[in-house]
Amino acid sequence: AQSVSQHNHHVILSEAASLELGCNYSYGGTVNLFWYVQYPGQHLQLLLKYFSGDPLVKGIKGFEAEFIKSKFSFNLRKPSVQWSDTAEYFCAVNMDSNYQLIWGAGTKLIIKP
Amino acid sequence: NAGVTQTPKFQVLKTGQSMTLQCAQDMNHEYMSWYRQDPGMGLRLIHYSVGAGITDQGEVPNGYNVSRSTTEDFPLRLLSAAPSQTSVYFCASSHPTSGAGETQYFGPGTRLLVL
Numbered sequence: 001a002q003s004v005s006q007h008n009h010h011v012i013l014s015e016a017a018s019l020e021l022g023c024n025y026s027y028g029g030t031v032n033l034f035w036y037v038q039y040p041g042q043h044l045q046l047l048l049k050y051f052s053g054d055p056l057v058k059g060i061k062g063f064e065a066e067f068i069k070s071k072f073s074f075n076l077r078k079p080s081v082q083w084s085d086t087a088e089y090f091c092a093v094n095m096d097s098n099y100q101l102i103w104g105a106g107t108k109l110i111i112k113p
Numbered sequence: 114n115a116g117v118t119q120t121p122k123f124q125v126l127k128t129g130q131s132m133t134l135q136c137a138q139d140m141n142h143e144y145m146s147w148y149r150q151d152p153g154m155g156l157r158l159i160h161y162s163v164g165a166g167i168t169d170q171g172e173v174p175n176g177y178n179v180s181r182s183t184t185e186d187f188p189l190r191l192l193s194a195a196p197s198q199t200s201v202y203f204c205a206s207s208h209p210t211s212g213a214g215e216t217q218y219f220g221p222g223t224r225l226l227v228l
Contacts, residue, residue, distance in 0.1 A: 004155075006155075009153065043117075043220065046216045092156075100158050100172070101156075103156040105155040
């Protein structure tokens with residue numbers, strides 16, 4: 001069965017540190033890739049997405065992600081995190097444009113001021 | 114626009130009771146879906162709908178029913194609540210120009226505890 005793996009369930013960083021959250025999926029066909037974020041007390045919201053074209057996509061708040069097809073990966077990065085980036089981050093994959101999203105388990109990111 | 118709204122925010126049920134979780138959106142989105150979120154498991158799709166009168170099962174449909182009589186509303190019914198249905202439930206909507214491959218807009222969630 002198709003699956004999405006997020007490597008770290010909890011990440012703790014200090015402000016200004018660089019961030020990379022891993023996401024891998026198991027599917028060899030066409031994919032649409034998403035990162036969603038849930039800030040404390042807020043709705044899940046889209047951070048960024050990849051459908052086609054440039055594999056390096058930029059999202060809100062300085063986040064970016066790189067799609068590496070050969071590695072089945074879509075890792076999220078930010079060069080310098082802020083305390084306000086404390087949130088839970090979810091990777092999600094839509095496979096062959098069907099009607100379902102497969103979600104990773106999420107990574108809880110805590111930024112120490 | 115209110116976006117996606119869900120009621121109630123919290124609910125406690127006894128085993129065997131039934132209830133309906135409400136979801137509404139005012140963005141004229143055709144695609145709506147219900148997820149449950151459990152610790153360490155991410156979101157799992159329960160049911161989805163691609164338009165009024167059309168629903169289908171997701172990954173974990175057992176114990177839940179849905180209907181879609183209007184574009185705006187997509188209620189989720191628990192027929193006979195079980196402790197295993199204790200979870201946080203999210204409703205989401207989007208334009209289905211490419212299946213579920215569009216940006217989804219989420220409601221605030223309903224926390225359900227089944228005793």
